[in-house]
Amino acid sequence: MTEPAEIHTRPKIVGARIKRTEDPRLLTGLGGYVDDKQVPRLLHVAFRRSDHSHARIRAIDCAAARAAPGVVAVFTADDMQSLVKPLRATSRMAGYHATPILPLASGKVRYVGEPVVGVIAESRYLAEDALELIAIDFEPLPVVVDPEEAARPGAPLLHEEAGTNVLIAREFKRGDVDAAIEAAPVRVKGRFRMRRKTAVAIEPRAYLAEHEAGRDAITLHSATQIPGIVRDALAEALDMPGHRLRVVAPDVGGGFGGKGSLYPEEIFVCAAARALARPVKWTSDRMEDLAATSQAFDEIVDAELGLDKEGRALGLRADVIGDVGAYSIYPWTAGLEPVQVVSFLPGPYRIQHYRGRVRAVATSKAPTGPYRGVGRPISTFVMERLMDMAASRIGIDPREIRARNFVRPEEFPYKTGSGIVWDRSGFSECLTAACDKLGYDDLRAKQAKARAAGRWFGIGIASYAELTGIGSRISVAPGMPINTGTETATIRIDSTGAVTASFGIASHGQGLETTLAQVVAEHLGARIEDIRIVQGDSSAVAGSTGTYASRSAVLAGGAATLAAQAVSEKVLVVASHLLEAAAGDLIAGNGRISVAGTDRSVAFREVARAVYSEMGRLPPELRDELAATKTYDPVFGTTTSATHIATLEIDPQTYEVRIGRFVVAEDCGRLINPLIVDGQVHGGVAQGIGAALYEEVVYDDQGQIHTASLVDYVVPSAAEIPPMDVVHLETESPTTLGGFRGMGEGGTIGAPAAVANAIADALSPLGIEINELPITPERLFRLIGAAQAKV
Amino acid sequence: MSKPRSIKLTVNGTAYEHTVEPRLLLADFLRNTLGLTGTHVGCEHGVCGACTVLVGGDSVRACLMFAVQADGCSIETVEGLGSIAQLNPLQEAFREHHALQCGFCTPGMLMTATDMIRKYPLATDDEIREGLSGNLCRCTGYEHIVQAIRAVVARNAGKVR
Incomplete structure (x- = not known):
C-alpha cells in the first residue's frame, strides 16, 4: 500500500520530540515494578547460595530450617526434580556443548552464588533467618578459573558429560590472511583483554509467581526483557501449554542484557507457587545480583593487523578466548558474546583477508550472557x-x-571478511x-x-x-531454536474508539510506549493520547521474544506500521460510507477522518460506534472489526x-x-x-x-x-x-x-x-x-x- | 529478635502509628507496611541512593535506617511531591528534559534533587553533579538529569529576582 498523500500535509509525529507517556506514573511513585506488587497470602523466597567455586554437594540438611518460625517450605534440587524438567540452550553450531539449566544446583555447584536451597517463608526476613540453619556438606573440587588453562586438555571439567570446558569453537575466514600479513610492510599486533563486567540495572531482578489453582495456571510477574522467551521456556520446564502460562514484565527498572536471559530463580518461583498453591516472590538483593546475574565480556584477544605503507589495511587475524562462566546461558548459548567478537572485529573497514578464531571456555564463575x-x-x-x-x-x-x-x-x-553485510x-x-x-x-x-x-x-x-534490527535470516546467536527476527503487532480500535496496540517487545526504559504510539499515530491518524501500547506481556501476541539486541524500534516499529496501515484502510472504508466521500479524498489525523478541502469529518469514536454499536448505520458487509495483526521481518537487518x-x-x-x-x-x-x-x-x-x-x-x-x-x-x-x-x-x-x-x-x-x-x-x-x-x-x-x- | 515497638511518625503530612519489629528497615516499612512503593530499594547498602527519602528535611537512605529510628520524625517521599494531574516543577522538568528512562532510580533522584535545590545555590553543573554523586542511574548517563535540575534552579532564580 502506498502512503496516503495527506500524511505529508500534517505535522510529523514520527521524528518529534514528544514527552514520554510513561513519565507521569514513574515520576510520582506510581510505577508498578514487580516488587511493588501487593498480593494476599504472598510467600517470600531466600536462597542459600554456594560459597564454593566448584564443589560436589555431598549432603544437605534442611531439618532445622524447615522447623524455623514462619517457614512454609524448603526446596533442594531433589525436591524440584519431580516438578521441573531441565532446559538446555541448544544450537545447531557444530561442536557445541549445551549445559543443563535447573532451578537449583544438582550434584555439584559451579560458581559462587549459584542457588542451592530455596527457603519459602511468610516474610523475607524469616526466610533469611532460616538460611543460616541449613547445613551443606561440600566436597571441594579443583577450581576452573583461568580460561586458558581450562581450555587445555586434561583440565578439571565443570561439565563432565561435555568432555571439555570448550563449549564452542568457531572460525570465520576470507582470503589468505597469513600470506597477506607476512607480506604487509606495516604490522601491528597486541594481546588485548577486556575484563568481566556486569549490567547493574538499578532494579535488581525480581520474580513473583501467582498460581490459579482452579485451572492450574501460572502468571509470572518478572523483571525481564524477554517475557515471550521465558513463557515458552516455562512451558517446556513445567510441561504446561502456553495458555496456562503468562509472563508479565511490568515496569522494569533497566536491563542492559542482565535481564535478557532465563534464570533459575524464575523457574523456581513458578514451580514453588504451583506446588504450594500460593503466590511466591523472590527479589534479588544487590549481593545476589552481583554474584548471580549474567556477567559480560571477559575475553582475551590476540590480534594482528597488516597494512600497506599508506595505512590501508590488508589483512587481520585474531584468536579469541571467551571466559563464559559456568553455564551456557538460556537461550543465547555460550557462543553469544565471544562469537560476536570475531563476527564484528573487521569493523567498518575494507579488509580483504581475515581470520577470526574463537573458543568459548567454561569456568567456575557466574555465567556470562547478553x-x-x-x-x-x-x-x-x-x-x-x-x-x-x-x-x-x-x-x-x-x-x-x-x-x-x-x-x-x-x-x-x-x-x-566474517560475512557480515553492511548496508x-x-x-x-x-x-x-x-x-x-x-x-x-x-x-x-x-x-x-x-x-x-x-x-x-x-x-x-x-x-x-553494528548490525541492528536483525531479521529472521540472521539469528542473534547462530543456530538457536528461537526466532529473534520477527515482531508482531495487533492493533484494535474498540467500541469507544480507543486504540490498543499490542506487541511482543518488552520496554525497560527505552520509552517504547511513547515511540511505538508515535508510529501508530502517524500511520493511523489517531491521537497519541488515545493509543495504549501493550507490551511486556507474553499474552499480547501469539509468538514473541522481547526487547534486546537493538531490535524493538526497527522490528516493532515495522510491525506497527503494517498493522496501522491495515486498520487505517478499514477505518477509511467506514468513514467513506459515513461521509459519503471517496476513500481517496479522506485525511486521517488527530483522531478524526476529514474530507479534504471541506469541513466534513468524523471522529474515530463515531466510526467505531458505527461499526460495533449502531445497528443500521452501515451495510452488513462493512461491519468488519477494526483490527489487524501484522508480522514484520526485516529479513537481514540494518x-x-x-x-x-x-x-x-x-x-x-x-x-x-x-x-x-x-x-x-x-x-x-x-x-x-x-x-x-x-x-x-x-x-x-x-x-x-x-x-x-x-x-x-x-x-x-x-x-x-x-x-x-x-x-x-x-x-x-x-x-x-x-x-x-x-x-x-x-x-x-x-x-x-x-x-x-x-x-x-x-x-x-x-x-x-x-x-x-x-x-x-x-x-x-x-x-x-x-x-x-x-x-x-x-x-x-x-x-x-x-x-x-x-x- | 527483640520485641516489636510502637512508633509514631508523619509521612507526606499524614500521621501514622504502627507497631514494628526493631529490625524492620525504614524502606520496607514505607513500601510494605504503608504501601508507599514509590521509594525503591536498589542495593540495601547505602550506595545506589534509589531509596532516598527526606527525614526532617534531610536526604536519608531508607535502606540504612530502621523504622524505629524514624519514631517522631517527619518524612517526605516521592508520593508527596506532585500528582499525575499536577506534577511539581522538578517532576515536570524531569519529563521535559527526558531525565528518566526506566524510572527506578528516579524517586531517589527527585528526593536528592529536592534537598539540594532547597539548600544550595547550585551555581555550576559541577555542583549539581557532585550533589548527585550519591545516586546511581544506569540509564541516562546523567546528562538530562543535570539539565532538568539546572532548569529548575534557573527558574527559581528568576522568581527570586
Missing part, C-alpha cells in the same frame, strides 16, 4: 587500538587512517561530523601545547558499525554506525582520568523521537566509560568473587560522567520499513575504545599502549611506573 553491545565493545576496542597503533607507526593522524580504510559510500552493500550507513560522515563538532584540529593544537607543558592530555577516536571522540587528562599524582568532552556522531537512520535517542546514547556512553575506567567483576584464584557490593564494583556517578554532545546523521536505512536503525547499544560499543585510545594518546610520550580494560588507576600506575623505569 550485555549491551554484545561482543562489539571488545571487537571495537581491539580494532580501534590497532588502527591507532598503525597510525602512530606510519606517522599519520588517527582520523586519517580511519578515513583511508572506511568502506566507501559507493561500496555498500559491503560484505566483511549504506554514514561511516565517513560520522567521523567528519564528530571531528567538526569537537573542533578536532584546534584540539590537536591545544594538545601540543599541553604536552609541551608536560601534561597528559589525550584525544581518542573510535569508529564502529547497519548502524558512529564515531565517538573523547578528550581526557590524567592526573599525574593520583592517576585519576578526567574526561573533558565526549562527542558522538551517530547514524541510526530515521529518528522516531530525538529526545529518546539522545538519552539512549548518553546512557550507553556512560556504561562504556564505566567499562573503560571503573567496572570490573573480580574473581580471585579460588573463584571467590571480590566485587559483591557496589562499594567494590564501581558504577560511575554523575561526578565521573562528562557532558556529552550528540550529532545525528539520518541516513534512512534502505533495508527497513520506515528507515529506522537500532541504536540502544551503540553508546557502550564506541566509548571504551575512544577512552582507551585517548589514554594511550595522552601517554604516547611514554610509549604506553592501553591493551587492557578497565584501565583503573592501579593499572595505570603499573604501566606508567614500568615505562618510566625503562627511561
Whole structure:
C-alpha cells in the first residue's frame, strides 16, 4: 500500500520530540515494578547460595530450617526434580556443548552464588533467618578459573558429560590472511583483554509467581526483557501449554542484557507457587545480583593487523578466548558474546583477508550472557587500538587512517571478511561530523601545547558499525531454536474508539510506549493520547521474544506500521460510507477522518460506534472489526554506525582520568523521537566509560568473587560522567520499513575504545599502549611506573 | 529478635502509628507496611541512593535506617511531591528534559534533587553533579538529569529576582 498523500500535509509525529507517556506514573511513585506488587497470602523466597567455586554437594540438611518460625517450605534440587524438567540452550553450531539449566544446583555447584536451597517463608526476613540453619556438606573440587588453562586438555571439567570446558569453537575466514600479513610492510599486533563486567540495572531482578489453582495456571510477574522467551521456556520446564502460562514484565527498572536471559530463580518461583498453591516472590538483593546475574565480556584477544605503507589495511587475524562462566546461558548459548567478537572485529573497514578464531571456555564463575553491545565493545576496542597503533607507526593522524580504510559510500552493500553485510550507513560522515563538532584540529593544537607543558592530555577516536534490527535470516546467536527476527503487532480500535496496540517487545526504559504510539499515530491518524501500547506481556501476541539486541524500534516499529496501515484502510472504508466521500479524498489525523478541502469529518469514536454499536448505520458487509495483526521481518537487518571522540587528562599524582568532552556522531537512520535517542546514547556512553575506567567483576584464584557490593564494583556517578554532545546523521536505512536503525547499544560499543585510545594518546610520550580494560588507576600506575623505569 | 515497638511518625503530612519489629528497615516499612512503593530499594547498602527519602528535611537512605529510628520524625517521599494531574516543577522538568528512562532510580533522584535545590545555590553543573554523586542511574548517563535540575534552579532564580 502506498502512503496516503495527506500524511505529508500534517505535522510529523514520527521524528518529534514528544514527552514520554510513561513519565507521569514513574515520576510520582506510581510505577508498578514487580516488587511493588501487593498480593494476599504472598510467600517470600531466600536462597542459600554456594560459597564454593566448584564443589560436589555431598549432603544437605534442611531439618532445622524447615522447623524455623514462619517457614512454609524448603526446596533442594531433589525436591524440584519431580516438578521441573531441565532446559538446555541448544544450537545447531557444530561442536557445541549445551549445559543443563535447573532451578537449583544438582550434584555439584559451579560458581559462587549459584542457588542451592530455596527457603519459602511468610516474610523475607524469616526466610533469611532460616538460611543460616541449613547445613551443606561440600566436597571441594579443583577450581576452573583461568580460561586458558581450562581450555587445555586434561583440565578439571565443570561439565563432565561435555568432555571439555570448550563449549564452542568457531572460525570465520576470507582470503589468505597469513600470506597477506607476512607480506604487509606495516604490522601491528597486541594481546588485548577486556575484563568481566556486569549490567547493574538499578532494579535488581525480581520474580513473583501467582498460581490459579482452579485451572492450574501460572502468571509470572518478572523483571525481564524477554517475557515471550521465558513463557515458552516455562512451558517446556513445567510441561504446561502456553495458555496456562503468562509472563508479565511490568515496569522494569533497566536491563542492559542482565535481564535478557532465563534464570533459575524464575523457574523456581513458578514451580514453588504451583506446588504450594500460593503466590511466591523472590527479589534479588544487590549481593545476589552481583554474584548471580549474567556477567559480560571477559575475553582475551590476540590480534594482528597488516597494512600497506599508506595505512590501508590488508589483512587481520585474531584468536579469541571467551571466559563464559559456568553455564551456557538460556537461550543465547555460550557462543553469544565471544562469537560476536570475531563476527564484528573487521569493523567498518575494507579488509580483504581475515581470520577470526574463537573458543568459548567454561569456568567456575557466574555465567556470562547478553550485555549491551554484545561482543562489539571488545571487537571495537581491539580494532580501534590497532588502527591507532598503525597510525602512530606510519606517522599519520588517527582520523586519517580511519578515513583511508572506511568502506566507501559507493561500496555498500559491503560484505566483511566474517560475512557480515553492511548496508549504506554514514561511516565517513560520522567521523567528519564528530571531528567538526569537537573542533578536532584546534584540539590537536591545544594538545601540543599541553604536552609541551608536560601534561597528559589525550584525544581518542573510535569508529564502529553494528548490525541492528536483525531479521529472521540472521539469528542473534547462530543456530538457536528461537526466532529473534520477527515482531508482531495487533492493533484494535474498540467500541469507544480507543486504540490498543499490542506487541511482543518488552520496554525497560527505552520509552517504547511513547515511540511505538508515535508510529501508530502517524500511520493511523489517531491521537497519541488515545493509543495504549501493550507490551511486556507474553499474552499480547501469539509468538514473541522481547526487547534486546537493538531490535524493538526497527522490528516493532515495522510491525506497527503494517498493522496501522491495515486498520487505517478499514477505518477509511467506514468513514467513506459515513461521509459519503471517496476513500481517496479522506485525511486521517488527530483522531478524526476529514474530507479534504471541506469541513466534513468524523471522529474515530463515531466510526467505531458505527461499526460495533449502531445497528443500521452501515451495510452488513462493512461491519468488519477494526483490527489487524501484522508480522514484520526485516529479513537481514540494518547497519548502524558512529564515531565517538573523547578528550581526557590524567592526573599525574593520583592517576585519576578526567574526561573533558565526549562527542558522538551517530547514524541510526530515521529518528522516531530525538529526545529518546539522545538519552539512549548518553546512557550507553556512560556504561562504556564505566567499562573503560571503573567496572570490573573480580574473581580471585579460588573463584571467590571480590566485587559483591557496589562499594567494590564501581558504577560511575554523575561526578565521573562528562557532558556529552550528540550529532545525528539520518541516513534512512534502505533495508527497513520506515528507515529506522537500532541504536540502544551503540553508546557502550564506541566509548571504551575512544577512552582507551585517548589514554594511550595522552601517554604516547611514554610509549604506553592501553591493551587492557578497565584501565583503573592501579593499572595505570603499573604501566606508567614500568615505562618510566625503562627511561 | 527483640520485641516489636510502637512508633509514631508523619509521612507526606499524614500521621501514622504502627507497631514494628526493631529490625524492620525504614524502606520496607514505607513500601510494605504503608504501601508507599514509590521509594525503591536498589542495593540495601547505602550506595545506589534509589531509596532516598527526606527525614526532617534531610536526604536519608531508607535502606540504612530502621523504622524505629524514624519514631517522631517527619518524612517526605516521592508520593508527596506532585500528582499525575499536577506534577511539581522538578517532576515536570524531569519529563521535559527526558531525565528518566526506566524510572527506578528516579524517586531517589527527585528526593536528592529536592534537598539540594532547597539548600544550595547550585551555581555550576559541577555542583549539581557532585550533589548527585550519591545516586546511581544506569540509564541516562546523567546528562538530562543535570539539565532538568539546572532548569529548575534557573527558574527559581528568576522568581527570586
